[in-house]
Amino acid sequence: MAYDYAPFPYIAPPGLAAPEPRHPVIIVGAGPIGLAAALELANHGVRSVVLDDNNVVSVGSRAICWAKRSLEILDRIGVGEACVEKGVTWKVGRTHHRAKEVFNFDLLPDPGYKMPAFVNLQQYYVEEYLVTRCEESDLVDLRFKNKVVSVDQGEDCATLSIETPDGPYTLEAEFVLACDGAKSPIRTMLGLDFEGELFEERFLIADIEMEADFPAERWFWFEPEFHSGQSALLHKQPDNIYRIDLQLGWGSDPEEEAKAENIIPRIEKVVGHSDFKLDWTSIYTFQCRRLKRFVHDRILFVGDSAHVVSPFGARGGNGGLQDVDALGWRLAAVVTGRAPRALLDRYDAERTYGSDENIMNSSRSTRFMSPSDGADRWFRDATLALASHAEFARPMVNSGRLSMPCIYPINAPDAPGLPAVSRPGSVAPDAPQGNGWLLSMLGGQMTVLAIGQPAPDGIEAITLEPSPEITARYLGDEKAAIYLIRPDQVVAARWTKADAATIQAQIDAIWEGRA
Amino acid sequence: MSLITAKNIEDHDGAYADLLAAHRGLDTEASAALNARLILILMNHIGDRAVLREAIDLARTSGT
Ligand SMILES: Cc1cc2nc3c(=O)[nH]c(=O)nc-3n(C[C@H](O)[C@H](O)[C@H](O)COP(=O)(O)OP(=O)(O)OC[C@H]3O[C@@H](n4cnc5c(N)ncnc54)[C@H](O)[C@@H]3O)c2cc1C
Numbered sequence: 200m201a202y203d204y205a206p207f208p209y210i211a212p213p214g215l216a217a218p219e220p221r222h223p224v225i226i227v228g229a230g231p232i233g234l235a236a237a238l239e240l241a242n243h244g245v246r247s248v249v250l251d252d253n254n255v256v257s258v259g260s261r262a263i264c265w266a267k268r269s270l271e272i273l274d275r276i277g278v279g280e281a282c283v284e285k286g287v288t289w290k291v292g293r294t295h296h297r298a299k300e301v302f303n304f305d306l307l308p309d310p311g312y313k314m315p316a317f318v319n320l321q322q323y324y325v326e327e328y329l330v331t332r333c334e335e336s337d338l339v340d341l342r343f344k345n346k347v348v349s350v351d352q353g354e355d356c357a358t359l360s361i362e363t364p365d366g367p368y369t370l371e372a373e374f375v376l377a378c379d380g381a382k383s384p385i386r387t388m389l390g391l392d393f394e395g396e397l398f399e400e401r402f403l404i405a406d407i408e409m410e411a412d413f414p415a416e417r418w419f420w421f422e423p424e425f426h427s428g429q430s431a432l433l434h435k436q437p438d439n440i441y442r443i444d445l446q447l448g449w450g451s452d453p454e455e456e457a458k459a460e461n462i463i464p465r466i467e468k469v470v471g472h473s474d475f476k477l478d479w480t481s482i483y484t485f486q487c488r489r490l491k492r493f494v495h496d497r498i499l500f501v502g503d504s505a506h507v508v509s510p511f512g513a514r515g516g517n518g519g520l521q522d523v524d525a526l527g528w529r530l531a532a533v534v535t536g537r538a539p540r541a542l543l544d545r546y547d548a549e550r551t552y553g554s555d556e557n558i559m560n561s562s563r564s565t566r567f568m569s570p571s572d573g574a575d576r577w578f579r580d581a582t583l584a585l586a587s588h589a590e591f592a593r594p595m596v597n598s599g600r601l602s603m604p605c606i607y608p609i610n611a612p613d614a615p616g617l618p619a620v621s622r623p624g625s626v627a628p629d630a631p632q633g634n635g636w637l638l639s640m641l642g643g644q645m646t647v648l649a650i651g652q653p654a655p656d657g658i659e660a661i662t663l664e665p666s667p668e669i670t671a672r673y674l675g676d677e678k679a680a681i682y683l684i685r686p687d688q689v690v691a692a693r694w695t696k697a698d699a700a701t702i703q704a705q706i707d708a709i710w711e712g713r714a
Numbered sequence: 715m716s717l718i719t720a721k722n723i724e725d726h727d728g729a730y731a732d733l734l735a736a737h738r739g740l741d742t743e744a745s746a747a748l749n750a751r752l753i754l755i756l757m758n759h760i761g762d763r764a765v766l767r768e769a770i771d772l773a774r775t776s777g778t
Contacts, residue, residue, distance in 0.1 A: 574750075581750035591758040 200438050201408060201478050202323055206254045207330065209344040214361075214368040221356055222248050223534045225372035227347050227385060230257065231322060232502030232519040233378030234329035234341075238276035239523050241338035242643050243531030243686075248370065249339060250361060252346035256330070259479035260321035260406050262516030263434065263442055268604040268626055269520045270314035271638055271688070278328040279314065286318035287435050292417040294598050298424060301586035302593040306601075311668040312629045313636040317601065319415075319436050321406075322516065350375065350388050350498065357497040374530060375498045383504035389495060395488030396562060398509065399449040400569040402483045403456055406440050407466060409475035413441065419598040421568075421583055425468035430568050430598070432511070433469060440478060443469055444510070446569065453482045485509035485565050487558045493522075494547040501526060506554040508561035511568065511599030518557045521604060525549050528643060528686035532710065541712040553605040560600045567597035611692040611714055612705065618675035627688045630668035637663075643686045645706060651679035657699040685709060717768035 213219055224240060226233045229251035237247045265273070265282060273279040290306040306316035333339040348367075349360040356371045377385035386392075418433040420426070429446035436442055443466055447456055455461060462480055467473045489506035493499060502519030526546045532538035570576040585592035607624035620628055630637045640661060647660035650673055654660030660681075663669055674680055683691040683705055691714065692705045708714035723729050736752075737745050757766055 577746050577750040578754065581747060581754055584747075585751055585754060589755065589758075592754065595754075 201440075201476075202321065202438070204255045204258065204323070207341075207343045209254060209364060210342070211365050212342050212345065212361075212363060212368065214370055215363065215365055219370060221371040221373065222246070223372070224248075224374050224376065224530065225250065225357075225359060225370060226376040226378055227359070228378035228380060228502075228504070229253075229326075229330070229341065229343070230378060230380055230502065231262065231325050231329065231516055232523060233376065234326060234333055235272070235276060235520055235523045236376055236378060236501060236527065237333055237339045237341070238329065238336065239272075239527030239643075240531055241336045242276060243528060243535075244338070245531045245534050246338045247340070247376075248372075249333065249341045250345040250347055250359075251341075251343050254343035256323040256326040257321075258323075259404075259481055260323070260436060260440065260442055262322045262325075262513070263319050263436055264513035264517075264601070265318050265320060265325070266513060266517045266602045266604075267312065267314045267316050268524075269517045269602075270318060271626075271629065272520050272524050273325070274314065274638075275643060275688075276329075277332050278325070281328045282320050282325060283315065283318055285324055285437055286320035287415045287437055288315045288318050289415040289417065289435070290316055291414075292419070292598075292601075294596050295418070295420045295423065296583045296586060296596070297422055299587055301421075301583065302596045311631055313638065314629070317513075319434060319442075321436055321440065324437075325516075347379070347384065350385055352496050352498065373497065373534060376526075376530075377498055377500045377504045378502050379504050381503040381507045383500070385498065386490065386500065386504055389498065391490055391495070393486075393488035393507070394491055395558060396486070397488070398485035398562075398565050398569060399571075400485045400509075400565065401447040401449060401451060401453060401456075402485070402510075403445045403447055403462065403465075403480065404483050404510075405443045405445075405462060405466060405480040406436070406478040407443060407470075407475040408438070408440055408478050409470065410439060411441070411470065421596070421598070423469075426465065431469060432598075441470075441475075444483075445469075447482070457482055483510065485569070487562045487565065489551070489554045489558060491551075492547055493550055494543050499526065499530070499543065499546070505550070506558065508557050509565045511564050512557070512561050513599070513602045514557040514561055517602040518554065521553055522546075522550050524687045525553075538710045539712060542710070545712050549607050552607065556605045557602070564597050564599045568599075607689065609691070609714065612694055612697075612701075614677070614680070614693060614695045616675055616677045616695065617680055617693055618672060621673050621682070621690050621693070623690050623692055625690050627682070627684050627690050628672040630666065630672055632663070632666075637669075638688060641684055641688055643688075645686055645709070646684045647702060648673070648680075648682040648684060650674060650682065652681070652696075655681075655697065655699040655702065658702050715762055715765055717765050717772065719772070 224247040226249045294302040333341045346362045351358045357375045420431045432444040434442045493505045501522045508514045529542045570579040609624045611623040649660040649662045651665045682693045685691045
């Protein structure tokens, strides 16, 4: 069943009648990233205004693969369970070369995590759930059909000019989050540019609706018989919607290719029949680029406005949610006076690092999928040829390395006997706790975990008994440990033994932006 | 371990002849493809990223 794009209501903003008081945070853009940022700030008690020039959710499925970390973040802001319930949980990927399967992976359901490895769900559903949540929140003021047309930064605030169906008005904010997407008008207004690579490749992306029993797996083809010399992807979404991506090559004419009479025969060849309905199509050019810096005084870039990657690693939507994760608690602390502005530089450092990792992975996949003539193509073809003869070449076949949260290179106390999965800089692994989950207990606070030992005097901590999951993920060979977890659930430091002063010094360093 | 640059194959003339024999009758493109497969196979056999880097460096700087 095709999605019903019901428009959200426009309500005349108070600023049209009389100047509004200065807002702590204004978010430009109600895509998944802007909406998630508003809810994350609300979790930390910070009010925001969200402005969007449009009044419907994302047209077309766009970002469809939501990774475990994203689902955990979405869960913290109240929509994770809805996404998992509606979405298609999948774990198997199959990669074919011509008619032969050359590589497959199974993201085994690792028990003892609340969230699955991946869920496929159209971006419009994720946005719909986020909008509902924002409307329920007293701390989020969501304004559709409010288009930002200019921005100005002064000593103590930023000023936005906004156009509405009832005319223009202005707003002041201490901080502006530019969540206005890949074509970010705010980026242009500031005269900033992306740096990085544009690949000469085009993909056709289509959502089709059909009754079929294709398994909930990711199917990728290199040079399939049905699409000569190119690549193709088929991925299942809820509501009998399937996503098909077809490589077109740079020589193709995008306008010509986008015509239904050219698209339909191609898809017929993929699915083997013509009993489907074309729901949405788009042509996608590959880019792997980012802004040099994400923080520009009072204007902070988050999501696609800050970085864009080619789609096959699911790093667009997922990468943006990790920005939100890294920014929310820090911005809340700055706005409420808990921390100095320097804390925002840590957002910049961590997310430009994360973005580089995403760009590196996406560029590698793109080079494999769409090799330029010469060495790139020789080695790509050699890998594909070897894959059906030698095991080592199979994992080298690169149809996209799926998004994983990056491990931040933080310089923090660590103890050698503790397991690698929870080393400082990693997201704290989830684990069952009673009837619930560890990550829900952590919430979004700075938390000390005392595992297998009491908390040191003077330190407030959650004490955990070493269950099998806790032992595997947090203790390894040790009997006891102390973990310091940041509000974004990233492990900040860990010790086998630590006194209150040591722990407190580390907490202070984090709030002061030194760690 | 570091890259072995001293003689390391007992019958080097024989091994060299095997390499040429594998390319015999191939056009330039097929030869390039064979070389690419061969390099990937040998890379995997060596398995040590540091050694591979040394090898790549040597190949790159010894062309003139
Ligand atoms: C065709 C297509 C296919 C894609 N496929 C995939 C995929 O398969 N996998 C994947 O991970 N990602 C995919 N992406 C990328 C994914 O959609 C983005 O990473 C994700 O939407 C980023 O979210 P965002 O909130 O940063 O930006 P957007 O979702 O782009 O949201 C930006 C919002 O800002 C609003 N806005 C813009 N200018 C103004 C203004 N002046 N004033 C007020 N509001 C403004 C826009 O209306 C929009 O609502 C795809 C994108 C496209 C376009």
